[in-house]
Amino acid sequence: xxxxxxxxxxxxxxxxxxxxxxxxxxxxxxxxxxxxxxxxxxxxxxxxxxxxxxxxxxxxxxxxxxxxxxxxxxxxxxxxxxxxxxxxxxxxxxxxxxxxxxxxxxxxxxxxxxxxxxxxxxxxxxxxxxxxxxxxxxxxxxxxxxxxxxxxxxxxxxxxxxxxxxxxxxxxxxxxxxxxxxxxxxxxxxxxxxxxxxxxxxxxxxxxxxxxxxxxxxxxxxxxxxxxxxxxxxxxxxxxxxxxxxxxxxxxxxxxxxxxxxxxxxxxxxxxxxxxxxxxxxxxxxxxxxxxxxxxxxxxxxxxxxxxxxxxxxxxxxxxxxxxxxxxxxxxxxxxxxxxxxxxxxxxxxxxxxxxxxxxxxxxxxxxxxxxxxxxxxxxxxxxxxxxxxxxxxxxxxxxxxxx
Numbered sequence: 001x002x003x004x005x006x007x008x009x010x011x012x013x014x015x016x017x018x019x020x021x022x023x024x025x026x027x028x029x030x031x032x033x034x035x036x037x038x039x040x041x042x043x044x045x046x047x048x049x050x051x052x053x054x055x056x057x058x059x060x061x062x063x064x065x066x067x068x069x070x071x072x073x074x075x076x077x078x079x080x081x082x083x084x085x086x087x088x089x090x091x092x093x094x095x096x097x098x099x100x101x102x103x104x105x106x107x108x109x110x111x112x113x114x115x116x117x118x119x120x121x122x123x124x125x126x127x128x129x130x131x132x133x134x135x136x137x138x139x140x141x142x143x144x145x146x147x148x149x150x151x152x153x154x155x156x157x158x159x160x161x162x163x164x165x166x167x168x169x170x171x172x173x174x175x176x177x178x179x180x181x182x183x184x185x186x187x188x189x190x191x192x193x194x195x196x197x198x199x200x201x202x203x204x205x206x207x208x209x210x211x212x213x214x215x216x217x218x219x220x221x222x223x224x225x226x227x228x229x230x231x232x233x234x235x236x237x238x239x240x241x242x243x244x245x246x247x248x249x250x251x252x253x254x255x256x257x258x259x260x261x262x263x264x265x266x267x268x269x270x271x272x273x274x275x276x277x278x279x280x281x282x283x284x285x286x287x288x289x290x291x292x293x294x295x296x297x298x299x300x301x302x303x304x305x306x307x308x309x310x311x312x313x314x315x316x317x318x319x320x321x322x323x324x325x326x327x328x329x330x331x332x333x334x335x336x337x338x339x340x341x342x343x344x345x346x347x348x349x350x351x352x353x354x355x356x357x358x359x360x361x362x363x364x365x366x367x368x369x370x371x372x373x374x375x376x377x378x379x380x381x382x383x384x385x386x387x388x389x390x391x392x393x394x395x396x397x398x399x400x401x402x403x404x
Contacts, residue, residue: 117364118283120333120354122274127309127334129275137308140330140355143220144311150212158205220312223325226293230284234296234303234316234338237345241284246370253282255348274352278335283354287361288331296322301343307336307353315340328355 122128126138135152139145176182231242242250256269256279273279286292296305298316305324306313312324328334336351356364362372 117356117360117367118285118354119272120356121272122333122335126332128278139311140309140328140332140334141311141326143216144309146219147216147311150216154212155209158209162205221324223293223323224291226325227290228287229293229295230286231295231297232305232316234298234305234342236300236343237349239349239351243365243370245373246365249368249370251282251368253280253284253352255279255350256281274333274335277348278337278350278352280350280352283333283352285354285356285361285364286328287358288355289327289329290358291325291327293323293325296324302340303338303342303349304340305351306339307334307351309334313339331355331357
C-alpha cells in the first residue's frame, strides 16, 4: 500500500484491508490516539467536578433517610474478617441502623418557635464572627485567655518592633549609601561584632517566644481531672455527640438551612438559632464551671473540631481518638466549624455549643433520657434497692423490749 509523499509524519493514516482489498479500518497515529484519550479524560474529570460542585452540597444532611433493611443487611465483606460476618440469626441486628446514622427530621417534634435548654438566644458579640471585626474572638476559657494575652501583648509587640527596626535599617541604607552621597562604596566584607549581633539577637527572640509557647501547649494538652466526658464524632458532613458519663445517649447535629432552601413544613434557620452557615438543629450542651474532656474521632475522613472562643482545636482522625479539654465559666452560645477540608460539604459542617448552669444541664440530660452520675435511673423502683444486711447479733428494739 503506497503513501503520498507529501503526507506529514504526524498526520499520516494507515489503512488496513482484508483479503478482498476493501479497507476495513483507519488507524490514527500514536500522537492522535493520545490526544483523543486526553480529551476523554478531561471530559470525565469535568463531569466528576460538576457532580461535586458546592451547589450539590446544599442537600440537607438531616433529611438523609435511613438505609433500608436489605441494604443494611449486606455487610462490607471485602473489609470485614470472616468471623465478623453476620450469620442467619443476626439479620435483625444487621438491619438496625448505627447510632450515628441521622434519622429523618420530624418537624412536628421541634418547631422554629421552640425555646428552653438547647435553644438559648445567642449573643451577637460573643461566640461568633463579628462583621468587620479584627483580632481573636473573646475567649471564655482559661487556656484561651492565656493564649490571647500571649498573642496580643507579646507576639504582636515583638513583630511590631522587628518590623520597625528592619524598616529603619532599610531607610538608612537607602539614604546614606545611595550613589550621590557615597560615590566610593566601602569594600568592608567582614565585621565580627555585627555578625555576632545578628546571630545572637534572633536566637534570643526565638527563646523568648518558645518559653511561653511551650508553657501554653503544656497547659492545653495536659487536662485536669474531668467532670464530664463528651465523645465527638465527625461524619460527612455532620457531627454526633455522645455522653458516656450520662447513660451514653447521643445527639446528631446538622446545619440549619435558610427558609428558601427547605420544603414547606421543614425546620429552617432563624436569628434565634444563630448566624447563617453556623446554626444547627441540635446543639452540644455543656455545664458551666465544669472541666469537660472531649474525645475526638471520625467515622470516615479527617475532620477538625474547633470552637474559636474555646481556643483549642484538634483533628478528628478515623481510627484514632484525640483529646482536648475546656472549662467554660460563662454561659452562652458559641459557634465553630470543621477546619479540615473534608469533602464537598466541608463548608456546611458547623458546631454550636450551648453552655448552661449545672442544674439546667441536669434537666437537659433528663430530657434526653440520660442520667447524671450517681443518680438513680428513671423507672427503677425504690424497693429494688437492697438495704445493707444487719449484723447477726443485732436485736431489734421491739424484741429487746419484749424480752424485758
